[in-house]
Amino acid sequence: MVSPAHYVALSVILFVIGAVGVLVRRNAIVIFMCVELMLNAVNLAFVAFARMHGNLDGQVIAFFVMVVAAAEVVVGLAILTSIFRTRRSASVDDASLLKY
Amino acid sequence: MTGSVAGGHASSAAVMTALQAVGIQRAAWLLLAFPLAGAAILLLSGKRTNSWGHLVGVAMPVLAFCYGVAAFIAMLGYPASQRARDMTLFTWINVGRFHVTIGLLLDPLSISFVLLITGIGSLIHIFAVGYMSHDPERRRFFGYMNLFVAAMLLLVVADNYLALYVGWEGVGLASYLLIGFWQYKPTAATAAKKAFIANRVGDAGLSLAIMLMFATFGSVTFLGVFPAAGGASHTVQTALGLLLLLGACGKSAQLPLQSWLLDAMEGPTPVSALIHAATMVTAGVYLIVRSNPIFNLSPDARLAVTVVGAATLLFGAIIGAAKDDIKKALAGSTMSQIGYMTLAAGLGPAGYAFAIAHLLAHGFFKAGLFLGAGSVKHEMNDEVDMRRFGGLAKIMPITFVTFLFGYLAIIGVPPFSGFFSKDPIIEAAFDKGGASGAILGSAALLGAGITAFYMTRVMFMTFAGERRWEENAHPHEAPSVMTWPMIVLAVGSLGAGGFLILDNRLVTFLAPVVGTPPASHGIFTAPAIASLALVAAGAAIAWAMYGRREVPVRAPAGRFATVAARKDLYGDAINESVLMRPGQWLTRLSVYFDNRGLDGLVNTLAAAMGGTSGRLRRLQTGFVRSYAAAMFLGAVLLVGALLLVKI
Numbered sequence A: 001m002v003s004p005a006h007y008v009a010l011s012v013i014l015f016v017i018g019a020v021g022v023l024v025r026r027n028a029i030v031i032f033m034c035v036e037l038m039l040n041a042v043n044l045a046f047v048a049f050a051r052m053h054g055n056l057d058g059q060v061i062a063f064f065v066m067v068v069a070a071a072e073v074v075v076g077l078a079i080l081t082s083i084f085r086t087r088r089s090a091s092v093d094d095a096s097l098l099k100y
Numbered sequence B: 001m002t003g004s005v006a007g008g009h010a011s012s013a014a015v016m017t018a019l020q021a022v023g024i025q026r027a028a029w030l031l032l033a034f035p036l037a038g039a040a041i042l043l044l045s046g047k048r049t050n051s052w053g054h055l056v057g058v059a060m061p062v063l064a065f066c067y068g069v070a071a072f073i074a075m076l077g078y079p080a081s082q083r084a085r086d087m088t089l090f091t092w093i094n095v096g097r098f099h100v101t102i103g104l105l106l107d108p109l110s111i112s113f114v115l116l117i118t119g120i121g122s123l124i125h126i127f128a129v130g131y132m133s134h135d136p137e138r139r140r141f142f143g144y145m146n147l148f149v150a151a152m153l154l155l156v157v158a159d160n161y162l163a164l165y166v167g168w169e170g171v172g173l174a175s176y177l178l179i180g181f182w183q184y185k186p187t188a189a190t191a192a193k194k195a196f197i198a199n200r201v202g203d204a205g206l207s208l209a210i211m212l213m214f215a216t217f218g219s220v221t222f223l224g225v226f227p228a229a230g231g232a233s234h235t236v237q238t239a240l241g242l243l244l245l246l247g248a249c250g251k252s253a254q255l256p257l258q259s260w261l262l263d264a265m266e267g268p269t270p271v272s273a274l275i276h277a278a279t280m281v282t283a284g285v286y287l288i289v290r291s292n293p294i295f296n297l298s299p300d301a302r303l304a305v306t307v308v309g310a311a312t313l314l315f316g317a318i319i320g321a322a323k324d325d326i327k328k329a330l331a332g333s334t335m336s337q338i339g340y341m342t343l344a345a346g347l348g349p350a351g352y353a354f355a356i357a358h359l360l361a362h363g364f365f366k367a368g369l370f371l372g373a374g375s376v377k378h379e380m381n382d383e384v385d386m387r388r389f390g391g392l393a394k395i396m397p398i399t400f401v402t403f404l405f406g407y408l409a410i411i412g413v414p415p416f417s418g419f420f421s422k423d424p425i426i427e428a429a430f431d432k433g434g435a436s437g438a439i440l441g442s443a444a445l446l447g448a449g450i451t452a453f454y455m456t457r458v459m460f461m462t463f464a465g466e467r468r469w470e471e472n473a474h475p476h477e478a479p480s481v482m483t484w485p486m487i488v489l490a491v492g493s494l495g496a497g498g499f500l501i502l503d504n505r506l507v508t509f510l511a512p513v514v515g516t517p518p519a520s521h522g523i524f525t526a527p528a529i530a531s532l533a534l535v536a537a538g539a540a541i542a543w544a545m546y547g548r549r550e551v552p553v554r555a556p557a558g559r560f561a562t563v564a565a566r567k568d569l570y571g572d573a574i575n576e577s578v579l580m581r582p583g584q585w586l587t588r589l590s591v592y593f594d595n596r597g598l599d600g601l602v603n604t605l606a607a608a609m610g611g612t613s614g615r616l617r618r619l620q621t622g623f624v625r626s627y628a629a630a631m632f633l634g635a636v637l638l639v640g641a642l643l644l645v646k647i
Helices: A004-024 A028-053 A057-087 B003-012 B023-027 B029-044 B053-076 B108-131 B138-157 B161-179 B186-217 B222-229 B234-252 B260-266 B269-278 B281-290 B292-297 B299-322 B326-346 B352-379 B397-411 B417-431 B434-463 B480-514 B526-547 B560-566 B568-619 B624-646
Strands: B085-095 B098-106
Touching (some): B085 B161, B098 B108, B108 B138, B108 B352, B108 B480, B138 B281, B161 B186, B161 B260, B186 B234, B186 B260, B234 B292, B260 B269, B269 B281, B269 B352, B281 B292, B281 B326, B281 B352, B299 B434, B326 B417, B352 B417, B397 B526, B560 B568
């Protein structure tokens, strides 16, 4: 029997993989994918809790998260494209002009 | 305090009341409107009025004088107790308990001043038409002169101290503008500033007195303050008296604020005449006499007034005796004569009327003397050094005779003005009794002797003896527009004193305002005879030194006393060492403290902030991943803290 704890454990594993990816990878596209992974890890937890409580609140939130993630990807990829056009690089470490 | 004054209080001091002005006196605002309009026309209209501006400038004080005479005649029609007439023009300030109306008070005291200011002022204006005829800025000059007259008239007809103060400051402003009229001369510009600053010191005294009045009595009107003054504590009464005295010292050039008067000679001569005879220096005496109900209550303040007066009358006379500049010699004499008036005013009801009598008589002869000096200066290419004059009596007979009349009046030869108006002051000083009376009286007597000396010296050096002129001097008699005012003033120098004093005319006239002095002992009293003897001695010494002997063109080195008197008895040096130097040290110290102390504190604080933020800002590396790591760390800490709190 798969208990909610299993789902939560999987969610945590996925979230940590995503978080580590965001922190260690330089390629902006990979970072994006890691962010998506984190969001989906959270979605998984939401859906699991919704199932556990027997109501739809968690599922509704998961939809919201997906919508936000889609919007974020649209804006993020647009910025990324324009950065790539000007700098010929998708590395986030190269875009470090805004500093002290 | 001694007998005559102490006993005289209850019976002789006047009680201040005023009825509503009616009839022609309701138009008293005309007194201010005429000269103000003149000043406005002349100063605002620019060059357009250059050709006829001086006529407006003369007409306005003359019109004011005509109105003054009409108001005076109307006043004489009232019984003595009803001669003080008040009228309210408008409400000036109305805030909470502070309620100030601008009102005009016509009473025997103010009308005396009105007639003096407008009468003598008009004559000086007429003289100035001739004197300033070659000056391209004559129109501006007359504008300032009218402003001067307007401010002085406001000073004397105001029915409260605040409006008086406005006139007081107006006089200060006008004197500044006129003393510095030839402002392209650095000496004139400096003299104007000096007069203004010395006056500010006195003004501070007057303004503090007004504030104290409001704080104590809740009123600044004469009618509000004087009846209430008796209820105030002795300290307040004395403080008021001393503060008013400080104000009077500034305007009237009394010790210790005397230093500006001699430098004020940098102005055109008609200005000197106006300042010394009709306006400005008389304001201080007016202030003391007007505030007589306050001074009556404080013997200490009155003693201070007499001491100031006696010291100044000797101080001025000694300076006058050493000056070679004819105008400065006359300026010293003004200081001295105002000292007599201040001395008299400090004697209380015994002296107020005599102070005013001497002031009015002095107005005639001092204006006459200054116009005479101006006439000489005008004809001698602006030379003022008496050592370059001499032998002018034959060249300028009218100037000589009018000057002679003024001379005889100021040294007090009977039957000229000064004899009648000065001797009651000496007599009243002796009548004060006690040691102080004897000292004050002796000072006044001695002053009379010195006056005779320096005025005789002026006469001999200017009009008698050899001609010591510069080569290019071609003096001749002044034009009639200048001589006529001098002739009128000479007649006044002859008659004014006797007219005012004999028969107690002025004393009776002023009695409702300033109280009655004790009955006179007659004309040829012991002090009067002593003063005549001293006058004869002074004149004889002057004749021996300057009439019998040749006057050297170059001033001899002189002994210690002469040198000191030439330097105004070190008045400027004292001001410099006592006030200016410590003041400069104080500013330097303040600047140092400001730079090092206050600025240092603020600058250190700012530098510390700057340094800290300079280091903190290194955290903004621009690497997105470091920001992300920081966010994660923060989130973890937050969650950890929440868990910790929950458990």
